[in-house]
Amino acid sequence: MEITNEEEEILERLWETLIEKKKAPKKIGRNDLLNKLKESKHIIIPKDKIKLTEKGYEAAQSVIRRHRLAERLFYDVLNIRKSKIEKPSCEFEHVLSGEVEESICTLLGHPKECPHGNQIPSGKCCSSNSEIINKIVSSLSELKKGQSGKIAYILTQNHKKLQKLMALGVLPGKPIKLIQNFPSYVFQIQHTQIVIDKDMAEDIYIKIRK
Amino acid sequence: MKLRVKNKEKKSQSCHNSLNENIEGLKKIVLVGNPNVGKSALFNRLSKAYVTVSNYPGTTVTIDISKAIIQGKKYGIMDTPGIYSLTPITEEERVARNVLLEQKPEVVLHVVDAKNIERMLHLTIELIEAKLPVILVLNIMDESEEKGLRIDIEELEKILNIPVVGTVSTTGKGINVLKKRIIEFKRKKIKKTEYNPILEDSTKAILKNLKETYPISKKAISLLLLQGDKDIEKLVKNKEPDFKIIKKIIDETKEKHNRPLKYLMTIDRQDKIKNIVNKTVIQDKKIKLNFREKLSRLMMNPLTGIPIFLAVIYFGLYQFVGVFGAGTLVDFLESSVFEAHINPYIDNFLTTYVPWVWLQNLIGMDYGIITLGLRYAIAIIFPIVATFFIVFSIIEDTGYLPRLAMLIDRIFKKIGLNGRAVIPMVLGFGCDTMATIVTRTQETKKERIITTLLLALAIPCSAQLGVIFAILSGYPKALMVWIFTTTMVFLFIGYLASKIIPGEKPYFYMEVPPLRTPKLSNVLTKTYTRMVWYFKEVLPLFILASILIWIGKLTGLFDLIISGLEPIVRFVGLPNETASTFLYGFFRRDYGVAGLYDIQNILTGAQLVVAATILTLFLPCIAQLSIMIKERGFKTTIAMVLFIVPFAFLVGFILNLILTTLGVQL
Structure with missing residues (x-):
């Protein structure tokens, strides 16, 4: 049995509250929809609390992934402002079928975070070693000498590293050009030349200019 | 005052020790800015002492202090190690930041490399937010002109509402104008930077709970707390009896965001800066690789x-x-x-x-x-x-x-x-x-x-x-x-x-x-x-x-x-x-x-x-x-x-x- 768009929205909200422990919205969804999800065994409602079943977990993870991939697509590739990407992403997520989802993920270089910094659950394509072709977003360490583009996002769990990069002006949206990639990575942002090692270069994602 | 003890220790090991003069009781001018923007050269221009100036980031290991006489007025002038923002990472940066907190400067000269103005304005804005008496010094103007950058200084002054001076500290260009602006300096009303709504709400909530007096603005204190600044946290903890409430606000705000708050603030500030730069800086058409750049690439290959x-x-x-x-x-x-x-x-x-x-x-x-x-x-x-x-x-x-x-x-x-x-x-x-x-x-x-x-x-x-x-x-x-x-x-x-x-x-x-x-x-x-x-x-x-x-x-x-x-x-x-x-x-x-x-x-x-x-x-x-x-x-x-x-x-x-x-x- 297929689930409807509205039901997917509910699963999405459940993911954010139950799994990511974000603040719960006032209302998770209409009661009839919740009942339908209960019937289709996506959720169980012991007492007052809603819980995701294994099936529900997978469905929720999938829709969250599609939503956030859509956000990345709009933000990185189509240059839509952050405040404007929410609505189209909400609609787009329902359209993305398995195969399209995988190719978008590959195109974006298997991103790990959405533009708002939320985690994108990884899909099959992310773990497989399939050849990545025609990437639009790529980490700085994979750029060729002389290639340029704009910084799409910075991905690091290390706060110190992030702070250092910010201090040097490495911020999303800045134009960047790779000057050299061996023995270290030298790149130019506006009038600053910066050198970093491979580890750091792997954390910076660039939207490549064709 | 606890913070200061450490500084003294560091200072006593300085290799520039002999330069340090007693400036107790004098009005103080403090130089801050990124490493390698010519702070030390400017310090030498303004004072009589000589500090080693080099084209290498981070040669000022400690604070250099000297007397300066500017148009007959006596000042104490301090050169600090390079900092990128008000939240320090290294010990050196902490030393510099603490000078700003403790010395009650008459004027803070924020020295920037003019060609990198876009990246360096972050600190300017932080300093303004902290209600410190800032003059923005656009140094190394010669290099920025060589790169085809034209900066509308008057417009920049208007937007930031602080004095802005262009200089070349190695040749002394613009120094007299700077001296004049130091003498004339008066504090003006500041313009606020808007951060994203969640951050603004948290800042306001913290502000309400800050009841003591601080050397910098409470807004800046709140922002630094949100960025997880340990020293500031200690300072506030010692002063405020209700620190628990503040701590709770900080933790809750952090919960709401996946990325470090400092990152989010920087990105918000970046938007504002981009706006300012668009209005004040014109980049002439592409300038071809000059000899120096070619030589530089040969050195790195x-x-x-x-x-x-x-x-x-x-x-x-x-x-x-x-x-x-x-x-x-x-x-x-x-x-x-x-x-x-x-x-x-x-x-x-x-x-x-x-x-x-x-x-x-x-x-x-x-x-x-x-x-x-x-x-x-x-x-x-x-x-x-x-x-x-x-x-x-x-x-x-x-x-x-x-x-x-x-x-x-x-x-x-x-x-x-x-x-x-x-x-x-x-x-x-x-x-x-x-x-x-x-x-x-x-x-x-x-x-x-x-x-x-x-x-x-x-x-x-x-x-x-x-x-x-x-x-x-x-x-x-x-x-x-x-x-x-x-x-x-x-x-x-x-x-x-x-x-x-x-x-x-x-x-x-x-x-x-x-x-x-x-x-x-x-x-x-x-x-x-x-x-x-x-x-x-x-x-x-x-x-x-x-x-x-x-x-x-x-x-x-x-x-x-x-x-x-x-x-x-x-x-x-x-x-x-x-x-x-x-x-x-x-x-x-x-x-x-x-x-x-x-x-x-x-x-x-x-x-x-x-x-x-x-x-x-x-x-x-x-x-x-x-x-x-x-x-x-x-x-x-x-x-x-x-x-x-x-x-x-x-x-x-x-x-x-x-x-x-x-x-x-x-």
């Missing part, structure tokens, strides 16, 4: 960069310091000045007028204060150190070092360091003591320990280097063996140390400043200040060493130690005479080598190379040892010493074994 590096070593270090400094100049001062005139004169004088042999020996003869201590200092050490510092200052001012750091990073990673460590390492070839102080700029404790150890062990200082070049210049093969052995020891011990010493993996990032043509006056003054520092450290120790040697000889203690050393010396294949050079080597490493210089004729090429190697690896001089204890602590230093002494002889022994077994003739 390994294919051309390594030959360039070798050329720099050959001409700068070997030819200029080794052949010219340690050869020509030393020969002249040694034979034509001391041996031909001063020494015979002193000895004659002593034997004629001083009846006591012990006093004759204290002042003159073989080991006297003048004939040995002063002779070594002036005739051998002075020319070598001076030529080294000239070369180092030139290299530093061109901006070559960051390019070298980039080339060498991968190798340094293997020994637990990152490319930035080239600075203390290269400086170590001048003076290991000075270099040990510079390890302070390194980020992790692990890196500081490894660098300190390698400096003590395998990096010969210029005085040593010069003498070794001079001794081994007749034996090119021996010189190669010596270079090879010390390099291997450097890499091998570095590798082991990186495995044994715990700590996080180092990472490497660095700004590559444009290549600049060094200014002769700057190079000379810089060499001069370094020489002054060096001789203040060295000359007393040389004289002390002469006295100690004299006492040692008089009491027979030295003979005892030397006879104890002799079996060890013979064990590594050297004649007994070298024992004394090792003993003297403890007083100053170069002193030991200089001693070797005196007896070089009785040694074979192989023996010279073994002796030179042991002396290079052997204990650092007294000055370096004391700095090591200060910087790394007594225990760590003793552990290093206990390793170094037997290891030096072990390497000597193995080297001798290999050379004799293979029957190598050097």
Whole structure:
């Protein structure tokens, strides 16, 4: 049995509250929809609390992934402002079928975070070693000498590293050009030349200019 | 006030100590800004003192203080280590930030590199937000113009609502305007930066709970708290009884965001800055790669960069310091000045007028204060150190070092360091003591320990280097063996140390400043200040060493130690005479080598190379040892010493074994 768009929205909200422990919205969804999800065994409602079943977990993870991939697509590739990407992403997520989802993920270089910094659950394509072709977003360490583009996002769990990069002006949206990639990575942002090692270069994602 | 104690400690170890003047009671001007934007040069322009200015990020290790008279008005002026934002990461940055918090400055000069205005305005905005009395100084205007950047200063003043001045601190352009603006300075109303709604709400909530007075605006305090600033948290915790509520707000805000709040704030600020820059900065059409940029790329490309590096070593270090400094100049001062005139004169004088042999020996003869201590200092050490510092200052001012750091990073990673460590390492070839102080700029404790150890062990200082070049210049093969052995020891011990010493993996990032043509006056003054520092450290120790040697000889203690050393010396294949050079080597490493210089004729090429190697690896001089204890602590230093002494002889022994077994003739 297929689930409807509205039901997917509910699963999405459940993911954010139950799994990511974000603040719960006032209302998770209409009661009839919740009942339908209960019937289709996506959720169980012991007492007052809603819980995701294994099936529900997978469905929720999938829709969250599609939503956030859509956000990345709009933000990185189509240059839509952050405040404007929410609505189209909400609609787009329902359209993305398995195969399209995988190719978008590959195109974006298997991103790990959405533009708002939320985690994108990884899909099959992310773990497989399939050849990545025609990437639009790529980490700085994979750029060729002389290639340029704009910084799409910075991905690091290390706060110190992030702070250092910010201090040097490495911020999303800045134009960047790779000057050299061996023995270290030298790149130019506006009038600053910066050198970093491979580890750091792997954390910076660039939207490549064709 | 707790914060201040640390600053004082740091200050007392400063190499610019002599520059610090008492500025109590004067109105204060504080210079802040990114590293390498010309703060020190500006400081020199505004005051009379001289601070070493270089084209290398992070040379101001501590705060420099001086008096300045601007149009008849007296000010106290302070130069701080480079900072990127108000939230510090390193100890140096903390020192700078705390000056802003504690000194109640009359004017804060935020010095920026004009061509990088977009990236540097972040700090300007933070300073304005903190309600500090800021003047924005757009420095290095010449380079920014060369890059085709035109900045509308008047418009920028209007938007930021603070004075903005364009300067070139190295030539003095715009300094008079700046002085005028300092004199006229008045605080104005500030414009606020809007952050994203969640952050703004949290800031407001924290503001309500900040009831005490603070040296900077409460909004800034709130923002710093949200960014997780430990020092500010302590400060607020001590002042506010309701700190628990504040802490709760901070934690809740952090919960709501996946990324660090500092990152989000920076991105918000970036939007605002982009707006400002769009209104005030015009970039002329693309300017083609100029000669400097081409040269810069050649330096960074390994294919051309390594030959360039070798050329720099050959001409700068070997030819200029080794052949010219340690050869020509030393020969002249040694034979034509001391041996031909001063020494015979002193000895004659002593034997004629001083009846006591012990006093004759204290002042003159073989080991006297003048004939040995002063002779070594002036005739051998002075020319070598001076030529080294000239070369180092030139290299530093061109901006070559960051390019070298980039080339060498991968190798340094293997020994637990990152490319930035080239600075203390290269400086170590001048003076290991000075270099040990510079390890302070390194980020992790692990890196500081490894660098300190390698400096003590395998990096010969210029005085040593010069003498070794001079001794081994007749034996090119021996010189190669010596270079090879010390390099291997450097890499091998570095590798082991990186495995044994715990700590996080180092990472490497660095700004590559444009290549600049060094200014002769700057190079000379810089060499001069370094020489002054060096001789203040060295000359007393040389004289002390002469006295100690004299006492040692008089009491027979030295003979005892030397006879104890002799079996060890013979064990590594050297004649007994070298024992004394090792003993003297403890007083100053170069002193030991200089001693070797005196007896070089009785040694074979192989023996010279073994002796030179042991002396290079052997204990650092007294000055370096004391700095090591200060910087790394007594225990760590003793552990290093206990390793170094037997290891030096072990390497000597193995080297001798290999050379004799293979029957190598050097």
